[in-house]
Amino acid sequence: MQRVLQPEPIRAALAAKGWDQKQLAQTIGVSAQAVTNWMKGEDFPRPATLLKLATALSLSFDELVHLPQRDEPIIAFRKKTGTKTTDEHVLRAKAMGALLKPLVPFLPPRKALRTQIPSASTEYELLQNAAASVRAKLGIGAESVLTYERLIAEFDANDAVLIPVMWGKKDRHENALHILLPGDQVTFIYLNLDTHLEDFKFWMAHELAHVYTPDLAGKDAGEDFADAFAGSLLFPRELARHAYAEASRAPTAAAEMQALQQFAHQHMISLFTVYTQVSRHATAAGLRPLRVADKSIHAVRNSGRGALVSQALFEPMPPDPSTYIAAAHNVFQSAFFPALRRMLHERGTGVGYVQQLLDASIADAQALHTELIR
Structure with missing residues (x-):
């Protein structure tokens, strides 16, 4: 190009x-x-x-x-709430x-078979069917916990290269940045590790939805579908049905919330995701709404935010370059740094390229460049 x-x-x-x-x-x-x-x-x-x-x-x-x-x-952005x-x-x-x-020629050979959702819809039944189909492909039951390992493997299987970055908790516009190069049929996804663990799985599922629907990438309809699909994949209707039954037996709204929190903890997702999926199930099934209000959900969620992904991976922070590169390869199964290493060695590419590619400081880019050319 x-x-x-x-x-x-x-x-x-x-x-x-x-x-x-x-x-x-x-x-x-x-x-x-x-x-x-x-x-x-x-x-x-x-x-x-x-x-x-x-x-x-x-x-x-x-x-x-x-x-x-x-x-x-x-381009598709997974944005912070309220940003434009x-x-x-x-x-x-x-x-x-x-x-x-x-960088593309230095990546591993592309896969011949990929998963696609041809008729992406946010209509409840169609959405649940799409999520069930993906869970079946991944080899997990409707009520099983969808682990990070399963999600990460799906990106690699569909030629989506994960690039873990640390762009800051408050300073960045995007929580994740999705860049599809249509001529090469390769997707790069920058994942901001400076985000809360409870939200990270949802954002990854959101990005996976973009991978499955390349024709919708960069469109408002694609963002709407990705959000809806992520919730359905992480907490499908079978789980929502059980969560609703437990919550409806609770004597108070506070006890109802506690029931939802147990499901959120078990599946390593946010309380808001569980609440949203249970509410959608209730609407689709014609059941009475939950007693707990969404503002109460947000209040509880915001008062008890856990550690950031970067902290969980790299404490103490910041990580040294070798640790960061190893995490990208071993935790996120990313082909990014091996490809970048080959490119730097074969073409003699300088520090400026690394800095611009990762949107990093010159000091961080220099440290990474030194590690990669060893």
């Missing part, structure tokens, strides 16, 4: 501002020669510089960058997708 800037929109934006290329270079902090090389298609800006360029000229990624349509990265996807987020993510392209 040859990444080049589209000169005509840039020239038009410069003319509208009354700038020349030298003024543009000064504005975004690069040399005039760098801008000249971009305009000739001889070089391409890094993601951070591309973002500055887009902001300075008020241009979108599609206006700035020329890519064959088949190679246009498809902006042009800046999309631009940065697509630029990271373009950076991932050179």
Whole structure:
């Protein structure tokens, strides 16, 4: 995938501002020669510089960058509650997708068979049928605990490369970033480990839904389906039926919540996921609603948040590069770092690539680069 800037929109934006290329270079902090090389298609800006360029000229990624349509990265965000996807987020993510392209030849050979959900629907019965079909494929019963190991193995089986990162608990827009390279039929999923254990399994199931429905990736319908499917896969109607029966026998709303909490603890998922799935079962079956209110669920959930995934894996924090790379390979079965290691050795790729690819600090990127080229 040859990444080049589209000169005509840039020239038009410069003319509208009354700038020349030298003024543009000064504005975004690069040399005039760098801008000249971009305009000739001889070089391409890094993601951070591309973002500055887009902001300075008020241009979108599609206006700035020329890519064959088949190679246009498809982006999906698993976002923090209440956040909005902006042009800046999309631009940065697509630029990271373009950076991932050179890594593809260093990945293991692609699989011939993959799981797909052809008619993705959030209608209750169809959703439950889809979840039941996936559980059967994974070889687990309708009431069994879906473990992390089973989920992780499914990503590898469907050519989805997990990239565990530590992007911070509060500072990042996305909890996970899904980048599909359609021309290569490879998906990269950045998973933010700085998130609570009780939520992490849901986010992984959400990303797996995107893998199963590539045609919906990056669309609102895809986000809606992924959320609905994740809950149904982790806590299907058979479990929701049992949880409802237990909760309905509880004498008070507080006791009802305790019953739901026991199921959440057993299945290593959030109380909110259990509550949502039980409520949907009650609606579908025409049963009376739960007595406990969703605001009470949120209050209990927010008052007792557990450890972060990164803390559980790496305490004390931060991990050294060898430990972090080993966890990506052994815990998440990720082909990312072995592929990156081969690329660095064969092409002599520098620290800047690692920094941009992982959106890491220069110090962290340098430490990882040193470890990978040993």
